[in-house]
Amino acid sequence: MSEPTTVLHGIGVAPGIVIARALVFQHQEIPFFRVPLLRQEVKLEVARVEQGKELTKTQLSAIKARTVAALGEDHGYIIDAQMLMLDDPLLIGRIEEVIREQRVNAEWAVKVTLEELASVFDRVRDDYLRERHGDIFDVAGRLARNIAGATHHALEKLEKDYILLAENVRPSDTAQLDWDHTAGLAMEVGSRTYHTAIIARSLGIPCVVGVGDLMQKVDHGAPLVLDGSEGIIVVNPDRATLREYRTKKRRQKVRVQKLERLRELPFETKDGYRLSVQANIEFPEECTTAKSNGAEGIGLFRSEWFLTRSPGAFPTEEEQFVVYRQLAKQMKPWAVVVRAFDLSAEQLDEDMGESEPNPALGLRATRLLLKHRDLFKDQLRALLRARAHGDLKVMFPMISGVGEFREALSVVEESKQELRKSGVQFGDDLPCGITLEVPSAAATADLLAKEAAFFSIGTNDLIQYLIGVDRGNDQVSYLYEPLHPAVLRTLRFVVDSAHDAGIKVGMCGEMAADPLLVALLVGFGFDELSMNAVSIPTVKNIIRHLSASESRAIGDEALRLATVKEVSAFLGEELRKLVLSET
Ligand code: PEP
Numbered sequence: 417m418s419e420p421t422t423v424l425h426g427i428g429v430a431p432g433i434v435i436a437r438a439l440v441f442q443h444q445e446i447p448f449f450r451v452p453l454l455r456q457e458v459k460l461e462v463a464r465v466e467q468g469k470e471l472t473k474t475q476l477s478a479i480k481a482r483t484v485a486a487l488g489e490d491h492g493y494i495i496d497a498q499m500l501m502l503d504d505p506l507l508i509g510r511i512e513e514v515i516r517e518q519r520v521n522a523e524w525a526v527k528v529t530l531e532e533l534a535s536v537f538d539r540v541r542d543d544y545l546r547e548r549h550g551d552i553f554d555v556a557g558r559l560a561r562n563i564a565g566a567t568h569h570a571l572e573k574l575e576k577d578y579i580l581l582a583e584n585v586r587p588s589d590t591a592q593l594d595w596d597h598t599a600g601l602a603m604e605v606g607s608r609t610y611h612t613a614i615i616a617r618s619l620g621i622p623c624v625v626g627v628g629d630l631m632q633k634v635d636h637g638a639p640l641v642l643d644g645s646e647g648i649i650v651v652n653p654d655r656a657t658l659r660e661y662r663t664k665k666r667r668q669k670v671r672v673q674k675l676e677r678l679r680e681l682p683f684e685t686k687d688g689y690r691l692s693v694q695a696n697i698e699f700p701e702e703c704t705t706a707k708s709n710g711a712e713g714i715g716l717f718r719s720e721w722f723l724t725r726s727p728g729a730f731p732t733e734e735e736q737f738v739v740y741r742q743l744a745k746q747m748k749p750w751a752v753v754v755r756a757f758d759l760s761a762e763q764l765d766e767d768m769g770e771s772e773p774n775p776a777l778g779l780r781a782t783r784l785l786l787k788h789r790d791l792f793k794d795q796l797r798a799l800l801r802a803r804a805h806g807d808l809k810v811m812f813p814m815i816s817g818v819g820e821f822r823e824a825l826s827v828v829e830e831s832k833q834e835l836r837k838s839g840v841q842f843g844d845d846l847p848c849g850i851t852l853e854v855p856s857a858a859a860t861a862d863l864l865a866k867e868a869a870f871f872s873i874g875t876n877d878l879i880q881y882l883i884g885v886d887r888g889n890d891q892v893s894y895l896y897e898p899l900h901p902a903v904l905r906t907l908r909f910v911v912d913s914a915h916d917a918g919i920k921v922g923m924c925g926e927m928a929a930d931p932l933l934v935a936l937l938v939g940f941g942f943d944e945l946s947m948n949a950v951s952i953p954t955v956k957n958i959i960r961h962l963s964a965s966e967s968r969a970i971g972d973e974a975l976r977l978a979t980v981k982e983v984s985a986f987l988g989e990e991l992r993k994l995v996l997s998e999t
């Protein structure tokens with residue numbers, strides 16, 4: 417009798433459908449045991465840690481070389497980050513301290529240190545930062561195994577295509593995987609921004625993460641269907657399910673092939689209205705995916721990446737300069753917009769965050785940078801220097817009005833003065849724009865437009881502040897309405913204000929990637945749309961079927977409607993007409 421069909425749900429982080437068998441990937445357990453030491457044995461035990469550290473570094477260098485060979489230069493930094501952790505006193509220094517203070521063996525000291533670090537990470541409220549503890553556990557696990565002299569697992573060359581299942585494919589595992597035969601990937605842990613999810617996305621491997629009890633529910637070799645768009649895994653699919661997914665897969669392939677043919681064509685409506693569509697990136701290596709999806713530049717680089725790469729350690733001017741220069745070079749001839757650090761007080765200093773009752777309305781983003789001018793200037797000097805090497809721009813998040821924007825500009829001027837004084841080469845003409853996401857800025861867009869080089873509307877935040885609805889709160893998510901007439905009126909006013917002042921206006925919030933809204937945004941007159949790279953081909957396809965004049969009429973009509981329901985039904989009907997006219 418055949419096994420029963422089960423459906424498992426997770427988060428789809430890399431699109432596509434795969435039908436293949438399961439390959440279950442297990443980590444070797446870390447050998448944690450406690451041995452009390454005599455005083456004279458302590459020195460020897462510390463030396464074992466140092467030896468383990470050196471061996472770990474050698475292994476990581478080899479893994480880095482393999483990672484770069486298999487996945488490209490851009491992915492090497494993941495291993496660099498782990499090597500840096502090995503030099504961090506919080507890890508090795510603390511392990512050695514525990515050996516000395518508690519007179520215990522090195523393996524046990526690793527365990528104690530990891531537990532301490534885990535409790536620190538658990539208290540961090542930022543999801544992204546919290547997730548970085550995976551990297552520390554990865555490197556510490558390797559270190560513990562090296563201290564104990566255990567061997568490391570490695571995935572041998574696979575013979576067939578499999579769907580790889582794991583509790584967690586850690587960043588350093590990725591170099592040992594046979595990606596050529598990994599048709600799909602599913603993990604119990606992870607989110608969209610987990611390193612392994614990003615790698616899967618950039619390699620085009622359908623991936624589902626956050627699947628609870630995956631390892632208990634699926635046996636090695638079980639037949640599976642994995643849908644990376646919907647975040648679904650079907651275990652032991654029956655014939656009807658297989659038929660359904662084979663059809664979906666075929667349709668998807670045709671769609672992708674059709675979109676690929678568009679890659680070289682411009683983002684232009686039928687009547688010649690030219691837009692620029694760009695990519696939002698959270699990691700420098702996403703430039704590859706941005707370019708392969710046809711992005712005309714980076715419309716938003718969330719520079720907080722520096723802090724997630726090495727939590728707690730603020731990047732130096734030099735470190736930032738190297739990354740910004742590289743980004744600008746990589747994206748030539750297109751521009752790269754770097755958003756100044758959009759950090760909360762908690763991300764900068766945990767204790768400060770604790771005292772803020774309303775972090776979303778608190779000391780964050782540009783407000784925080786204006787309080788920490790040294791950090792702000794390090795970033796600005798790095799950007800000004802990198803501007804000499806490519807088309808780089810900066811925008812300031814959460815600006816609330818002209819006064820605050822002028823203050824930010826005055827720090828740019830101070831940074832220029834400093835660079836001038838030290839005789840360092842820099843680009844004097846760095847365009848300074850505004851991430852428009854606070855209602856008070858939107859209401860004064862006409863005044864701001866006279867002073868800013870460009871606007872980029874951050875609708876993710878603008879909607880939450882405009883409607884007064886926490887973007888992360890499930891209880892009120894039904895009120896988070898991009899099509900609320902208040903949002904539409906605000907967008908239109910900001911676009912018109914920008915154009916009256918002769919500056920360009922873009923959108924970098926998630927709204928920009930919604931197929932239903934493309935006609936509306938074209939109709940409102942947006943110059944630029946920036947979105948996750950994988951949405952770009954679909955949006956391009958819609959743009960190329962639109963007419964700018966008809967879109968303007970759609971925009972005008974949408975503004976006359978009173979409720980979200982009416983706007984949504986109207987735009988749905990317009991999109992349906994467009995799809996029908998295409999077929
Ligand atoms: C936004 O607010 O729309 C935006 C793009 O920024 P983030 O999602 O990082 O707040």
Ligand code: MG
Pocket residue numbers: 813853874876877
């Ligand atoms: Mg924002």
